[in-house]
Amino acid sequence: MREEAEIIRQEYLRHDKKFPHVWCPGCGNGIVMGALLRATHNLKLSKDEIVLASGIGCSGRMPTYIDFNTVHTTHGRSLTFATGIKLANPELSVISVMGDGDATAIGGNHFIHAARRNINITAIIINNSTYGMTGGQYSPTTPYGSKSTTSVYGHVEHAFSIAELAVTAGASFVGRGTVYHASHLDKLIGQAITKRGFSVVEVISNCHVQHGRRNKLGGAVEMMQSFKNNAVTVGKAEKMTTEEMEDKFTIGILADIDKPISTEEYRRINRQAERDADKVVKAKVKNGVKRYEE
Amino acid sequence: MKNDQRYEIRFSGSGGQGIITAAVVMADAVAREAGKHVCQTQSYGPEARGGKSKAEVVVSDSPIDYPKALSIDLLLAMTQVACDAYFFDIRPEGLLVVDSDLVDQVPTSRAVTIPFTRIARELTGKELVANMVALGAVGLLSGQVSMTGLEAALMKRVPKGTEEMNRQALQAGIVEAKKIDLSLLPRSVISDWADD
Amino acid sequence: MKSEQQLPVLLQGNEAIVLGALAAGCRFFAGYPITPASEISELLSLRLPEAGGRFIQMEDEIASMGAIIGASLAGVKSMTATSGPGFSLIQENLGYACVAEVPCVIVNVMRGGPSTGLPTSPSQGDVQMARWGTHGDHPIIVLATSSVLDCFSITIKAFNLSEKYRVPVIILSDEVVAHTRESVTLPGPEEIRVIDRIAPSVPPEWYKPYAANNRGVPDMAAMGSGYRHHVTGLIHDEKGFPTQNPQEVDLFQRRLHDKISKGFNEIQVSKSIMMEDAEVCVIAYGSVARSAMRAVKEARAKGIKAGLLQLITLFPFPRQIVDSALRQCRVAVVPEMNMGQICREVARVNRSETRIVKHNRIDGQLITPEEILKYLVSV
Known part of the structure; x- marks a missing residue:
């Protein structure tokens, strides 16, 4: 374990360039970054074949620290850049790391359509229930009643569940983990990357500095303790009643389905188009655009 | 305002009569004539659906600057509404061509009247190809394309399986137009002393 | 291809943009349906796969712009096409392409505005927006087309300038140019000069992704080519990492302007x-x-x-x-x-x-x- 940590530090971090990092002491982002690196290391992926994209926010800084091909995009748009990269070079292993506001508020439309489209990209969404970098405003996953810098009277809206949203939108693989269950998270991220199709890992994380402090949830340790207490594996949750599941959440694999992957479908189209090129093109180009002719 | 080397045709009628298709086929045929330049535009959008529909073809020996019609050499009107709306855009020596069954009031004696829609129905059983009957007539009367070129352009653009019906319609229009002697028509669409 | 390129053909402006893009080496397009630009998407959805390229219809124009930046970062010449309302939406990521110096071409077939405006009527209302639409102070190249043949040649020019200067290039067309059909004789492939971006010649460990060459334009490595580097919308140093050091910021901002100023003679066409x-x-x-x-x-x-x-x-x-x-x-x-x-x-x-x-x-x-x-x- 120690040895592995040292390899990862030496091999994967831009430690001579970009450290110290911007994250607060005790932040869950570092655990997610560690899990991601252990997962790609164990999968023996080369650094050159991985692209790590991010949006804006605390999670958005992760690519800065890792020696992959990295893209720090605009707020919420990480998946759109990732889509272009993956389609342009399907050999690359494309991972997009986002926050809850990033992926499901400003980038919500991109998120559901990426899931529907099923391009072979892995989305890791760090859900800390707040906009940490901008000072703790409420996000789409801030619980009802919670305090934030923009819900000082208590939050009157309701949160949605990222993983369930991904399942409904059609992602091929959906998992949920927490920053407390670190080795489980390694495995989950590894499975998501290996999965052919659009895969999502929601990571329940702590922002004790913003969300935790305002809602008296304690520091990093207490918040992680609560993840430990409230996380229920998918198998266990099936045997529990709704009342028993109150205030708890499931971790594990929520969806793992096989369906055609857009990346491969596009390749099939290329082959078909090249074959049919002559006849189809000649007919169509010379016909111009039909819509305006009738 | 108009340079005489331009020849301008406006196809007009109502949306659904295939006005734009006729113009596009005409333009395509001209495009393949050696040394001729052609520019085709259309009114587009809600105006083109149900209401008035118009499409223009400008032919010239030199590259075309302004792409739309300036004063029309040949106006095809497939409805009374279109005829009324566009008749005054015709230049004095211009020619009006109308569907005689759909345009009751022809505003000039310098007009060619042919029942395009009736011919289409009687010949093919489908009024849909009235635009091609009209195209045959317009193509011949304009003198801007060869009839073989026009037919070739048409064959390239019609859906598979409808080639024969469209060809028949086009040829019927050409035959009707051949019966017309333009020299017997009054010289000017406005008056003999109209200013050019 | 031959029959299309040497005989006179009847083409719409939008179709000529497609043929110009393909001739310039465009192999990725992302777009969202909008009048009067949709024909560009429709025809590219047919033509790109046949040329070994990729077409994708995204969920909106923001996403389209993001996708073409991504594809360009992966080394593929990319384009999107839209009209006023979509042009408003692309501005956010257009700024990203400016700051991260990602070559790409954006076609705006102008229609009447503001807002939904006049979807099927021509306008030139987006001219200053093309220059200043995205926030921040940055140079950009804007070209205007007036004929079908223009649409073909200016699209090629747009790709060439974009690749050479690593700057997004905007093509302003309008509804008249887009939908007018004209007889044109397109130049053959041997008459078309295509410019590609310059890949780094140093070994990866020496590569500084934002170090200027003598033209002020950094060499550009494709993602996955072994030159791992960081790309960000933050102001960055020569290595591509965020910086707030006033000297480095000033150097970077001025270089963005200077690389275009140095090319005025070539860029400014009339x-x-x-x-x-x-x-x-x-x-x-x-x-x-x-x-x-x-x-x-x-x-x-x-x-x-x-x-x-x-x-x-x-x-x-x-x-x-x-x-x-x-x-x-x-x-x-x-x-x-x-x-x-x-x-x-x-x-x-x-x-x-x-x-x-x-x-x-x-x-x-x-x-x-x-x-x-x-x-x-x-x-």
Whole structure:
């Protein structure tokens, strides 16, 4: 374990360039970054074949620290850049790391359509229930009643569940983990990357500095303790009643389905188009655009 | 305002009569004539659906600057509404061509009247190809394309399986137009002393 | 391909943009349906796969712009096409392409605005927006097309400039140019000069992704080519990492401007027609330049020494070219389908006594030759 940590530090971090990092002491982002690196290391992926994209926010800084091909995009748009990269070079292993506001508020439309489209990209969404970098405003996953810098009277809206949203939108693989269950998270991220199709890992994380402090949830340790207490594996949750599941959440694999992957479908189209090129093109180009002719 | 080397045709009628298709086929045929330049535009959008529909073809020996019609050499009107709306855009020596069954009031004696829609129905059983009957007539009367070129352009653009019906319609229009002697028509669409 | 490229064919402006993009090496397109630009998407969805490229329809224009930046970062020449409302949406990521210096081409087929405006009518209302639409102070290249043949050649030019200067290039078309069908004879492949971005020649460990070459443009490595580096929308140092060091920030910001300034001669393109002895001139662009051309010919027929300066590059604004036309003429007429967006640029660079007359039409109709001729005759 120690040895592995040292390899990862030496091999994967831009430690001579970009450290110290911007994250607060005790932040869950570092655990997610560690899990991601252990997962790609164990999968023996080369650094050159991985692209790590991010949006804006605390999670958005992760690519800065890792020696992959990295893209720090605009707020919420990480998946759109990732889509272009993956389609342009399907050999690359494309991972997009986002926050809850990033992926499901400003980038919500991109998120559901990426899931529907099923391009072979892995989305890791760090859900800390707040906009940490901008000072703790409420996000789409801030619980009802919670305090934030923009819900000082208590939050009157309701949160949605990222993983369930991904399942409904059609992602091929959906998992949920927490920053407390670190080795489980390694495995989950590894499975998501290996999965052919659009895969999502929601990571329940702590922002004790913003969300935790305002809602008296304690520091990093207490918040992680609560993840430990409230996380229920998918198998266990099936045997529990709704009342028993109150205030708890499931971790594990929520969806793992096989369906055609857009990346491969596009390749099939290329082959078909090249074959049919002559006849189809000649007919169509010379016909111009039909819509305006009738 | 108009340079005489331009020849301008406006196809007009109502949306659904295939006005734009006729113009596009005409333009395509001209495009393949050696040394001729052609520019085709259309009114587009809600105006083109149900209401008035118009499409223009400008032919010239030199590259075309302004792409739309300036004063029309040949106006095809497939409805009374279109005829009324566009008749005054015709230049004095211009020619009006109308569907005689759909345009009751022809505003000039310098007009060619042919029942395009009736011919289409009687010949093919489908009024849909009235635009091609009209195209045959317009193509011949304009003198801007060869009839073989026009037919070739048409064959390239019609859906598979409808080639024969469209060809028949086009040829019927050409035959009707051949019966017309333009020299017997009054010289000017406005008056003999109209200013050019 | 041969039959399309050497015989005269009847093409729409939008179709010519597609053929130009393919000839320039575009192999990725992302777009979202919008009138009057949709034909570009439709035809590319057919043609790109056959050329080994990829077409994708995204969930909105923001996403389209993100996707083409991603594809370009992966080493593939990319384009999107839209109209006013979509052009508003792409601005966020357009700024990213400026700051991260990602080559890409954006076609805006202008329609009447603001907002949903006049979806099927031509306009030139987005000219200043093309220059200043995204936030921040940055140079950008904007080209205007006026004919079907233009659409083909200017699209190639747009890709070449974009790759050479690592800057997004905007092509402004309009509804008239987009939907007019014209007989054109396209140049054969041997007549087309295509420029590609320059890949680094140093070993990966020496590669500084944002270190300028002598033109002020960094060499560009594709993601996955072994040159791992960081790309960000934050202001960054030569290594591509965020910086707030005032010296580094200043160096970076100035380089963005300087790389374009150094290329003015090549970037600023225009056509001078009958300008040799002109005493009055029309300065026009886009479809209006065609009406202006007609008006100038008619004026000449009446014995008026009129000329046309047709601007192809709108930004960086061709100050020198316009300045010399203004020095030569007593009067310059600037007809536009907006309230004077280029006219204000013309006035800005005017250092002589030349009278500048603007003519504006904002009713969704193309300016006619008569309207322009009236000015040429009366002045």
